[in-house]
Amino acid sequence: MKKNIWIMASAIIPAFSNCSNGTPPAGKTNATNTNTDNSIVVFSSKQLVNAGLTLGRPETRETHAFVKVSGVIDVPPQNIVSVSLPLGGYLKKTTMLPGSSVQKGSVLATIEDQQYIQLQQDYLTSESKLSYLEAEYSRQETLNSTKAVSDKTFQLAKAEVESQRILRTALAEKLRLIGIVPEKLTGKNISRAISIYSPISGYVTKVNANTGKYLNPTDILFELVDPSSIHLSLTVFENDAAAIFQGQKVTCYTAAHPEKKYQATVHLVNRNIGSDRSTVVHCHIIDPGKELIPGLYMSAEIQINSKPLQCLPVDAIVKWQNENYIFYQISDTAFKMYKVKTGMADESYVPILDSIPQAKIVTSNAFTLLSKKMNSTEE
Helix, strand or coil: CHHHHHHHHHHHHHHHHHHHCCCCCCCCCCHHHCCCCCCEEECCHHHHHHHCCEEECCEEEEEEEEEEEEEEEECCHHHEEEEECCCCEEEEEECCCCCCEECCCCEEEEEECHHHHHHHHHHHHHHHHHHHHHHHHHHHHHHHHCCCCCHHHHHHHHHHHHHHHHHHHHHHHHHHHCCCCHHHCCCCCCCCEEEEECCCCEEEEEECCCCCCEECCCCEEEEEECHHHCEEEEEEEHHHHCCCCCCCEEEEEECCCCCCCEEEEEEEECCCCCCCCEEEEEEEECCCCCCCCCCCEEEEEEEEEEEEEEEEEHHHCEEECCEEEEEEECCCCEEEEEEECECCCCCCEEEECCCCCCCCEEEECHHHHHHHHHHHHHC
16 A cells, blocks of 8 residues: 555656756746847747738938928019009999909099090191101202291201100100000091000909099009919028028928928028018929919928938837837847837838848838737737
8 A cells, every 4th residue: 555655646746846847847838938129029830921011121312400480471562563554544344353353454433534535546646747847958958958837947847846756756656655556546537435454364462443533643443463483482480591692492381281392492582680580581483383373472491401311111119109210120020119209201201210130121001010909009
């Protein structure tokens, strides 16, 4: 009986001995060997294929520092026209409203006044009188050549012709000033009304009169804008003004559509600092399109210098808890999350401002790793 008890005890002792050395029984997993690093994401081989990850290394690219500013769409002074009446008159008719599109030479308004009738009459009378005086001068010249008349009489005829020509020329210029072509004027087409024509193609921004109102020569009837040469007027504060030069590249966008970027270049920098400690920078927009109109507010980024930095594709960067991260490979199916400091991205690349591990980086579909990490954390 004692022999049997000893055999059973000898079989049990090795089992306890194995447990005391930390070796788990067959078919078990030691919990202390399980990965507890939350920054590591592990895929199975099948999951890795489905994730469609792309691996690569940072590229050294020329990157730029930016000055963030704001401003408005503006037009140069030569593209803004104020339309007034040189001789005044009553507004008979206009169909213009603010925003109306106009073409160069199109009729803006019709004006009436009796002085237009008088001016046309004076011109035609002057024209007729000049014809008589020219004929008289020719006759006096012939008579003077034979000494049939005195030189004084001949000189008087010549002076009258010259005086009448000056008068006719002056009246003709007044007619052109109000849009009447003197060469086409006859006694049969005298009119009490004149038309005001658009001097540019563009659109109306202001209408300052109504039908029946008398307009003085100093009154502004319409204001027109030609948007073909719009530019971006940016406000730059004195701390940044010294770094702005002609030819620098500018990226600008509107508050309503920040995703749509417009490219521009610095055209002119006002080197005078105003009382608000700022100056104005004028930029030429390369392709403004029809959606950019004068007065529209825009934000902009001016490239002020450049230097080479390590860059990664935009898809390699993921944001989590207001920080930027990348994933780098630590084994065939495992990837580690790593926080990075980034610069300002362009359309496809992001500059990395600090050092990163010398390993292959996930350059696309990095968000799938972040998604798996977040799901694993929740579990």
